[in-house]
Amino acid sequence: MVAFRIAPAVADAFPDTLIALVTATGLRAHEAWPRTAAAVEDLEKQLADGTWQPADETDPRIEAWHTAYRSFGTNPRRIRPSVDALGRRFAKRGTLPRINPAVDSYNAVSVRHGLPAGAFDLAHVTGDIDIRYADGTESFTPLGEPGTVEHPKHGEIVYADSTGVLTRHWNHRDAHRTRVTEDSTHVAFLLETLHAIRDGHLLKAAADELQGLLIPHAEQAEVYYFGPAQPQAAP
Numbered sequence: 001m002v003a004f005r006i007a008p009a010v011a012d013a014f015p016d017t018l019i020a021l022v023t024a025t026g027l028r029a030h031e032a033w034p035r036t037a038a039a040v041e042d043l044e045k046q047l048a049d050g051t052w053q054p055a056d057e058t059d060p061r062i063e064a065w066h067t068a069y070r071s072f073g074t075n076p077r078r079i080r081p082s083v084d085a086l087g088r089r090f091a092k093r094g095t096l097p098r099i100n101p102a103v104d105s106y107n108a109v110s111v112r113h114g115l116p117a118g119a120f121d122l123a124h125v126t127g128d129i130d131i132r133y134a135d136g137t138e139s140f141t142p143l144g145e146p147g148t149v150e151h152p153k154h155g156e157i158v159y160a161d162s163t164g165v166l167t168r169h170w171n172h173r174d175a176h177r178t179r180v181t182e183d184s185t186h187v188a189f190l191l192e193t194l195h196a197i198r199d200g201h202l203l204k205a206a207a208d209e210l211q212g213l214l215i216p217h218a219e220q221a222e223v224y225y226f227g228p229a230q231p232q233a234a235p
Contacts, residue, residue, distance in 0.1 A: 002188065004190075004232065006019070010131055016195050019233075020203050021225070021235070022188070022223050023122075025186050025218060027102060028185075029100050029181075030183075035213055035216065036105045044095055053091065054086075054090050056084070056088070060195075061195075066081070074172075081116055082118060109191070110206075115191050116171040117191050117206075118167060121181070124178045125161050127161050130159070131157065134156045137151070138158070139164045141164075142173055143173060144176065152169075196227065
């Protein structure tokens with residue numbers, strides 16, 4: 001099983017970080033996921049009738065990520081945290097993207113709770129995964145751009161395995177290699193907060209909601225947590 005770790009330097013810089021790891025095995029993404037479809041449609045209805053809005057950069061949950069991005073040299077208004085970018089697109093278009101049921105599930109949970117979310121197909125991960133500062137030598141191929149190779153700048157926070165970078169700018173964009181498709185059967189989902197004392201209850205609610213969406217379509221779905229106090233999760 002793949003272990004997930006937060007590096008000591010990142011833990012020291014962001015001591016109130018907490019990350020929920022939701023692992024799913026035996027995932028069946030070729031079948032209909034009615035609960036996920038209903039969750040997406042419910043959010044779209046609430047947005048349309050004005051009873052709910054996605055969190056924007058004035059919200060403390062998003063503002064915290066903007067501050068974090070600036071700390072490692074990324075302009076968050078040009079390269080936005082994933083939940084910020086998703087919420088902005090949703091507010092503008094009125095609909096959430098339909099990718100596949102697994103991705104749709106974490107997108108709905110992310111935007112509902114104002115927390116960044118992502119996922120990796122563990123069949124394409126090599127070794128363990130670390131949240132760490134890039135040293136500038138790593139390579140990254142962005143999701144949807146299999147012919148592109150980028151090199152994260154030194155000091156940028158990334159998710160990385162032993163082969164390369166899996167997510168740039170902490171949670172801005174995932175890699176093409178570990179993308180989640182309808183054929184993915186063993187997937188790790190991540191939900192994140194930089195302020196566990198304030199927002200830990202939101203993170204737990206989001207992780208429980210995502211687990212609930214996954215369970216009907218998986219052999220097993222489990223939730224783990226890691227952060228500075230417990231820097232590794234090894235399911």
